Amino acid sequence: MELRTERLLLRPFTPDDLTALHSWHSDPEVVRYLFWDVLDLDGARDLLERRLGRVTVPEADGESIHFAVRYGTEVIGDVHLELLSAEQRCAEIGYVFGGAQAGRGFAGEAARELLRFGFDDLALHRIVGKCAAEHRASQAVLRKIGMRQEAHFVEALWVKDAWVSEQEWAILEHEWRG
Known part of the structure; x- marks a missing residue:
């Protein structure tokens, strides 16, 4: 399955994407707000193996679909949609892009396409996005794609040896449609 925007191709990961995936998951600034630390090549290989197995439309709670985001001939990011509740028709979107891609609108463009996919193709009722309360760039993406902040959970997650506050947008x- 592939999704397209004006500038981007969202497609399943392939084994050839290891170098690209490693490039942003080995950047301390990129992984700063993720649940894991910088990945070495073996760690990136393990992550890619998990991404390769998630290429079908999620049907059960907890299933997800991951896409490599390609701009021109270069893979620049990783986006996903996880089905939180099939019964409630609710999912969560997420995205990670290489630091060199910051400020170019790619995360918002890819996230908007995930919203379209979720609402049009999966008939979802609600889509959420979560981010660290300190992650201003991610908040800007969620705001730009039309989400509203619904919650701010103070020191709700223990991540990398520290309590982290989290925001939920939806x-x-x-x-x-409106």
Whole structure:
């Protein structure tokens, strides 16, 4: 399965994406707000193996689909949609892009396409996005794609030996259409 935007191709990961995936997951600034630390090549290989296995449309709670984001001939990021509740028709989106891609609108463009995919193709009712409360760039992406902040959980997660506050953003299908 592939998704397209004006500038981007969202496609399944392939074994050839290891170098690209490693490039951003080995950057301390990129992984600063992720649940894991910088990945060495073996760690990136393990992550890629997990991404390679998630190429079908999620149907059960906890299943996800991951896409490599390609701009021109270069893979520049990783986006996913995880089904949180099939019964409630709710999913979560997420994205990680290489630091060199910051500020070029790629994360927002890819995330908007995930919203379209979720609402149009999966008939979802609600899609959420979560980010660290300190991650201003991610908040800007979520705001730009039409999500609203619904919650701020103070010191809710223990990540990398510290308590982290988290924000939850969301958009409903009828808001997306409106």
